[in-house]
Amino acid sequence: MKKLVLIVILALLSTPVFAQYNIKKMMEEGHRSLDMGYYVVALQIFQRVLGLRPDKYDAWYLSGLSKYHLEDYAGAESDCSHAIELNPFVVDIYETRAMSRLRTEKYDSAIADFTHAIEVNPDNSSYWFNRAYCYAQEHAFSIALQQLDYIQKRWPKLEEARNLRQTILATQRLRRREEGK
Numbered sequence: 001m002k003k004l005v006l007i008v009i010l011a012l013l014s015t016p017v018f019a020q021y022n023i024k025k026m027m028e029e030g031h032r033s034l035d036m037g038y039y040v041v042a043l044q045i046f047q048r049v050l051g052l053r054p055d056k057y058d059a060w061y062l063s064g065l066s067k068y069h070l071e072d073y074a075g076a077e078s079d080c081s082h083a084i085e086l087n088p089f090v091v092d093i094y095e096t097r098a099m100s101r102l103r104t105e106k107y108d109s110a111i112a113d114f115t116h117a118i119e120v121n122p123d124n125s126s127y128w129f130n131r132a133y134c135y136a137q138e139h140a141f142s143i144a145l146q147q148l149d150y151i152q153k154r155w156p157k158l159e160e161a162r163n164l165r166q167t168i169l170a171t172q173r174l175r176r177r178e179e180g181k
Contacts, residue, residue: 023049023056030062039069057086061093068100076100091120098130107134125155133164141168 030045046063049056064079080097083090098113114131121127132147145168151161 023053027056027059027062030059034062034066034069037069039066042066043070055086057083057090057093060086061090061096064093064100065096068096071103073100073103077104077106091117094120095127102130102134105137107137110134111138125151125158128154129158129161129164132161136164136168141172144168 026045026049030042030049033039033042033045043063043066046059046066049059050063053059060079060083064076064083067073067079068076077097077100080093080100083093084097087093094113094117098110098117101107101110101113111131111134114127114134117124117127118131128147128151132144132151135141135144135147145165148161148165148168151158152165155161
């Protein structure tokens with residue numbers, strides 16, 4: 001009888017370790033699928049992981065990243081928000097959520113996420129440019145131009161910044177002409 005109880009206890013103790021191992025393997029497979037561009041497969045894997053472990057911020061983030069690549073921007077934003085609730089210290093999550101918000105024209109929310117990302121990693125020119133783009137979309141042209149001036153000083157070869165600056169200036173000239181008529 002004691003042997004049977006001992007075997008049952010050992011079996012119960014080893015089950016969580018095996019489950020952890022399976023989740024780790026599932027996460028690795030999901031990463032591989034995501035890296036290879038199999039976004040639907042990756043999403044299915046990460047959703048399965050979340051069914052077992054809804055506390056895994058990285059599964060929420062990678063599910064959101066998969067949805068972003070599948071152009072489900074609202075779903076990506078939602079999943080990234082869950083990931084941020086669980087771990088607010090990973091800048092990549094803010095970037096994915098910001099890009100999802102940008103795609104759904106929630107520019108003010110995207111600005112907040114890009115600002116947070118810049119606070120964590122001020123050397124990323126993409127964060128700066130995308131924030132300036134969002135300001136331009138919000139018609140906050142003076143702020144966008146200030147951002148673009150900074151970007152052009154810091155990253156003078158960034159062609160997108162030069163182009164956006166020219167677009168904003170042309171838009172402002174056109175508006176002044178229309179107001180003068």
